[in-house]
Amino acid sequence: xTENQEISTRExxxxxxxxxxxxxxxxxxxxxxxxxxxxxxxxxxxxxxVFDADCYINSGGIAILIGILSQSKKKAQxxxxxxxxxxxxxxxSMVGLTRYAQIHPTEQAALTDF
Numbered sequence: 152x153t154e155n156q157e158i159s160t161r162e163x164x165x166x167x168x169x170x171x172x173x174x175x176x177x178x179x180x181x182x183x184x185x186x187x188x189x190x191x192x193x194x195x196x197x198x199x200x201v202f203d204a205d206c207y208i209n210s211g212g213i214a215i216l217i218g219i220l221s222q223s224k225k226k227a228q229x230x231x232x233x234x235x236x237x238x239x240x241x242x243x244s245m246v247g248l249t250r251y252a253q254i255h256p257t258e259q260a261a262l263t264d265f
Contacts (some may be wrong), residue, residue, distance in 0.1 A: 158170065159186075165197055177211025203234060232254045
């Protein structure tokens with residue numbers, strides 16, 4: 152992790168959550184990939200990506216997320232996302248990420264959708 156990023160994981164019933172605060176870039180993507188890898192190895196089938204409201208995501212960060220979503224599809228994992236600003240919701244939709252992981256306005260709405 153960098154000083155501009157904080158990644159943590161938690162379990163919410165049968166859902167594994169990755170909390171993402173700070174920058175999501177190609178440089179800071181490894182901790183997110185590592186968190187995803189640990190959860191996958193532990194058998195996670197339902198994943199929730201929880202973005203902090205102040206999260207910054209650039210094109211390199213989107214590439215990291217595409218990689219994670221691609222792996223999750225191969226592993227038959229179900230992924231939801233929450234916490235994204237309207238700006239990033241629009242970008243994620245434009246680049247096609249929403250075909251692999253639905254975006255929800257709240258964590259509770261995402262959990263209910265699983």
